[in-house]
Amino acid sequence: MNVERLLERVLQDPDSDEPRLAYADMLEHAAPDTDADRNRPAFIRTQIAIARTGIMTSQEEWDRFQTLQATSADLFRQHGHRWQQPLTELGAEECAFHRGFVHHIAMRRQAFLRRAEEVFRTSPIDSLALRDVDGRIEEVLSLQVLSRLKALFLENAGLSEDQVIAIAECPHLQNLKELDVRGNDVGARGAGALASPALMPNLGSLHMEYADIGEEGVDILRGSFRNKLSCTGYEESKPRLSLLMRILRRVFQPRSGPF
Numbered sequence: 001m002n003v004e005r006l007l008e009r010v011l012q013d014p015d016s017d018e019p020r021l022a023y024a025d026m027l028e029h030a031a032p033d034t035d036a037d038r039n040r041p042a043f044i045r046t047q048i049a050i051a052r053t054g055i056m057t058s059q060e061e062w063d064r065f066q067t068l069q070a071t072s073a074d075l076f077r078q079h080g081h082r083w084q085q086p087l088t089e090l091g092a093e094e095c096a097f098h099r100g101f102v103h104h105i106a107m108r109r110q111a112f113l114r115r116a117e118e119v120f121r122t123s124p125i126d127s128l129a130l131r132d133v134d135g136r137i138e139e140v141l142s143l144q145v146l147s148r149l150k151a152l153f154l155e156n157a158g159l160s161e162d163q164v165i166a167i168a169e170c171p172h173l174q175n176l177k178e179l180d181v182r183g184n185d186v187g188a189r190g191a192g193a194l195a196s197p198a199l200m201p202n203l204g205s206l207h208m209e210y211a212d213i214g215e216e217g218v219d220i221l222r223g224s225f226r227n228k229l230s231c232t233g234y235e236e237s238k239p240r241l242s243l244l245m246r247i248l249r250r251v252f253q254p255r256s257g258p259f
Contacts, residue, residue: 044100161187168193
């Protein structure tokens with residue numbers, strides 16, 4: 001089996017460590033030409049070891065964890081630009097790694113629409129921060145590759161209440177566990193749709209700061225929370241404050257994902 005086939009296995013089974021470790025083994029035995037390729041197996045194994053770390057109950061375990069983190073950070077400082085190059089060439093503006101592979105990207109809407117299929121063939125992406133949406137989300141919601149996402153960040157995207165409802169009803173977003181709609185006109189109906197387990201059954205984290213849901217929306221959220229849904233900022237989403245804060249955030253803060 002070659003490296004390309006092993007990457008396919010990683011993409012098909014992103015939650016498993018086994019294909020990632022097999023990919024690292026294959027890279028190691030493929031006589032890599034560059035320092036970046038030679039160090040990639042160590043980076044993959046180190047990040048998997050970090051992800052596997054459970055509750056630490058001794059100083060020895062804590063010291064080992066810190067060593068793993070330092071090793072990962074050092075390898076990334078040396079070679080990260082090369083490892084994320086396949087995605088930056090497709091338009092990714094920021095990348096974050098988890099378990100040895102890029103799992104989160106930030107992209108502008110137009111670039112994502114052009115290159116989405118290639119992006120998801122390059123790395124096991126499960127988290128996306130979409131930039132420069134400017135209220136144009138419909139074409140994005142038609143993309144089947146969105147079904148691979150567990151997290152979607154749409155902060156200050158210029159979304160209307162009807163568009164937020166369309167997000168909640170999108171069949172390709174049923175696997176979302178985290179959604180950020182801060183700074184959008186979510187509205188009371190939009191808030192209710194996002195909090196509905198029938199529409200977004202796996203959603204566990206909803207970011208609503210300055211999302212303009214009004215008193216009615218706050219009441220809907222208070223009355224409809226399911227046990228596993230954590231919602232932040234909905235008390236800050238009352239109309240007057242929300243409008244002011246959306247303007248200030250657009251002027252003074254860049255849009256970004258969880259980096």
